[in-house]
Amino acid sequence: MNLNIAVLSGDGIGPEVTAEAQKVLDAVADRFGHTFNYSQALVGAVAIDECNNPLPDETLELCKASQAILFGAIGHPKYDNNPDAKIRPEQGLLKLRKELGLFTNIRPVQAFDALISKSPLKKDIIQGTDLVIYRELTGGIYFGEKTLSEDGTVASDLCEYSKPEIERVAHLAFKAAQHRRKKLTLVDKANVLETSRLWRKVVTAISKQYPDVELDFLFVDNAAMQVILAPSQFDVILTENMFGDIISDECSVIGGSIGLLASASVGSGTALFEPIHGSYPQATGKNIANPLASILSAAMLLEHFNLITEAKTVRDAVNRAISEGVVTVDLNKETNFSTSQVGDVVASFIQKNKEVLNY
Numbered sequence: 001m002n003l004n005i006a007v008l009s010g011d012g013i014g015p016e017v018t019a020e021a022q023k024v025l026d027a028v029a030d031r032f033g034h035t036f037n038y039s040q041a042l043v044g045a046v047a048i049d050e051c052n053n054p055l056p057d058e059t060l061e062l063c064k065a066s067q068a069i070l071f072g073a074i075g076h077p078k079y080d081n082n083p084d085a086k087i088r089p090e091q092g093l094l095k096l097r098k099e100l101g102l103f104t105n106i107r108p109v110q111a112f113d114a115l116i117s118k119s120p121l122k123k124d125i126i127q128g129t130d131l132v133i134y135r136e137l138t139g140g141i142y143f144g145e146k147t148l149s150e151d152g153t154v155a156s157d158l159c160e161y162s163k164p165e166i167e168r169v170a171h172l173a174f175k176a177a178q179h180r181r182k183k184l185t186l187v188d189k190a191n192v193l194e195t196s197r198l199w200r201k202v203v204t205a206i207s208k209q210y211p212d213v214e215l216d217f218l219f220v221d222n223a224a225m226q227v228i229l230a231p232s233q234f235d236v237i238l239t240e241n242m243f244g245d246i247i248s249d250e251c252s253v254i255g256g257s258i259g260l261l262a263s264a265s266v267g268s269g270t271a272l273f274e275p276i277h278g279s280y281p282q283a284t285g286k287n288i289a290n291p292l293a294s295i296l297s298a299a300m301l302l303e304h305f306n307l308i309t310e311a312k313t314v315r316d317a318v319n320r321a322i323s324e325g326v327v328t329v330d331l332n333k334e335t336n337f338s339t340s341q342v343g344d345v346v347a348s349f350i351q352k353n354k355e356v357l358n359y
């Protein structure tokens, strides 16, 4: 297969982890006879520095013309610490999602057997966890109108959802559930929020088209507790934008590090694959960030193009690296490897005719 992939590595550790995902994709291309062509483009704080625009037109055009986007992370402390900044890195990512119609973010969460001891949660709680979060990505409070009174003392953010916005992500979530354990949990706050009541109504109506999928509901405050108390009860979690953002970061504790959680954003335009973590500015340039979330995002990219064996090969290589202790410092404080060493080892497990690196 020939694939044109836009690479938007962004800020902080973004370029470091994305380079490892590319290394692994190259190993896949080599082993399975595919051709992956990469085109780099600016996004986030680096794009503001260069063009005063977190999503330059050329970047957007490249993304539209590509078949997939490999995304790193955006964000820089100079903006995080300046709430008055009008041009901000995250605007680049939000605009990209909106422009490409990427209305669903898919975030799988698993407990890796070899890492169970690394999780701050007890083994019997996390063992067997295998859930996926379907988070609505282009609506809700992150995109609603924002106001700040002239004297700067009153602010508001509008949370708005329409029936079609809920329907399209719900259909994807139900279809995913049909291919999994056939259970879908809608996470909302329907006791308080009108938007959540609309979500319940629309999702309940849609569920009639998926009689083989069991639907249940959970308030987000309870869900925040349940994903930590008993994560293996979940199969597919469907939720709105902000709740999904928070719940999925919380779920990273299950796997042992946020540096393991991958995601795919899909919708009407070019699909985008990115780790769920941010730009982790404290680690920039130190070669210590965990590249596995980015590498597993590349596996999701392969799956998106039905390259199932290739994706499984990447996952198997990641599992092997983890079980052989080839992990970064977030997963092992005593014996650890650098970002690029982990990428090298994972790639060497995949590449044909290449000796597995000594480590």
Ligand SMILES: NC(=O)c1ccc[n+]([C@@H]2O[C@H](COP(=O)([O-])OP(=O)(O)OC[C@H]3O[C@@H](n4cnc5c(N)ncnc54)[C@H](O)[C@@H]3O)[C@@H](O)[C@H]2O)c1
Pocket (backbone or CB within 6 Å): 013, 017, 072, 073, 074, 075, 076, 077, 080, 090, 093, 257, 258, 259, 276, 277, 278, 279, 280, 281, 282, 288, 289, 290, 291, 293, 330
């Ligand atoms: N999608 C995105 O690009 C995205 C998402 C979240 C935050 N951000 C931005 O990133 C910047 C930093 O935000 P933050 O500190 O809240 O979140 P973050 O995800 O960058 O880092 C939070 C913590 O998670 C851990 N971590 C994150 N990535 C890791 C990795 N690959 N390996 C090992 N440990 C890792 C570190 O302990 C880090 O201190 C901000 O500017 C924020 O706006 C961007």
